[in-house]
Amino acid sequence: xxxxxxxxxxxxxxxxxxxxxxxxxxxxxxxxxxxxxxxxxxxxxxxxxxxxxxxxxxxxxxxxxxxxxxxxxxxxxxxxxxxxxxxxxxxxxxxxxxxxxxxxxxxxxxxxxxxxxxxxxxxxxxxxxxxxxxxxxxxxxxxxxxxxxxxxxxxxxxxxxxxxxxxxxxxxxxxxxxxxxxxxxxxxxxxxxxxxxxxxxxxxxxxxxxxxxxxxxxxxxxxxxxxxxxxx
Ligand SMILES: C[S@@+](CC[C@H](N)C(=O)[O-])C[C@H]1O[C@@H](n2cnc3c(N)ncnc32)[C@H](O)[C@@H]1O
Numbered sequence: 001x002x003x004x005x006x007x008x009x010x011x012x013x014x015x016x017x018x019x020x021x022x023x024x025x026x027x028x029x030x031x032x033x034x035x036x037x038x039x040x041x042x043x044x045x046x047x048x049x050x051x052x053x054x055x056x057x058x059x060x061x062x063x064x065x066x067x068x069x070x071x072x073x074x075x076x077x078x079x080x081x082x083x084x085x086x087x088x089x090x091x092x093x094x095x096x097x098x099x100x101x102x103x104x105x106x107x108x109x110x111x112x113x114x115x116x117x118x119x120x121x122x123x124x125x126x127x128x129x130x131x132x133x134x135x136x137x138x139x140x141x142x143x144x145x146x147x148x149x150x151x152x153x154x155x156x157x158x159x160x161x162x163x164x165x166x167x168x169x170x171x172x173x174x175x176x177x178x179x180x181x182x183x184x185x186x187x188x189x190x191x192x193x194x195x196x197x198x199x200x201x202x203x204x205x206x207x208x209x210x211x212x213x214x215x216x217x218x219x220x221x222x223x224x225x226x227x228x229x230x231x232x
Pocket of ligand 1: 065066067068069088089090091111112114132133134135144196198
């Protein structure tokens with residue numbers, strides 16, 4: 001599974017992201033939960049159908065990848081009942097705990113976000129895609145930030161949709177800037193009423209946080225901004 005306890009021990013300052021693995025086919029994503037062929041199986045097809053049904057009605061949609069304890073996902077869904085909030089998390093117990101508290105406009109789903117983005121979400125159905133403090137994965141096959149994820153993000157986002165990323169890992173910020181170099185800079189969308197667990201740790205310990213927000217490319221370079229406004 002992409003996020004084992006080992007990743008919690010990673011030294012964030014010296015972490016270097018592995019080279020992304022080569023993807024064999026558009027809808028065959030390497031990663032947790034057997035990749036996107038998973039959705040050929042009846043039990044998992046039901047989850048995919050539930051996601052598609054959740055996305056079907058008109059209105060704004062946000063997706064959060066790696067919601068963990070669901071602090072930001074649930075607080076956003078409660079604060080913005082006019083939006084639908086779809087979350088992906090691979091840790092079963094976390095998902096079950098969050099599902100128990102989810103309001104009707106929130107769908108916490110267990111699964112690898114990469115497979116859902118590649119194989120389940122329709123084109124142009126998402127207004128904001130949040131990736132908050134992603135795991136600094138040591139294994140290439142667990143890496144979230146790859147060219148394929150970027151391509152899938154642009155596919156599922158509506159024309160004015162925004163990718164919103166926060167990380168306290170310098171090399172993940174570097175990788176994001178490299179992968180989104182062609183994207184247009186955007187204003188970060190409204191923050192959740194409650195900070196995520198990792199964001200609380202960063203605030204408590206005074207750790208630098210890199211925030212990025214992008215719209216689909218139109219030949220403009222991406223912006224660089226840090227929460228404290230300083231360059232690094
Ligand atoms: C470092 S934690 C951060 C959690 C939370 N967003 C925060 O800010 O505190 C990253 C989370 O992403 C989840 N995760 C990692 N790779 C994932 C993937 N491919 N799809 C869905 N969730 C993933 C992990 O299980 C973990 O809960």
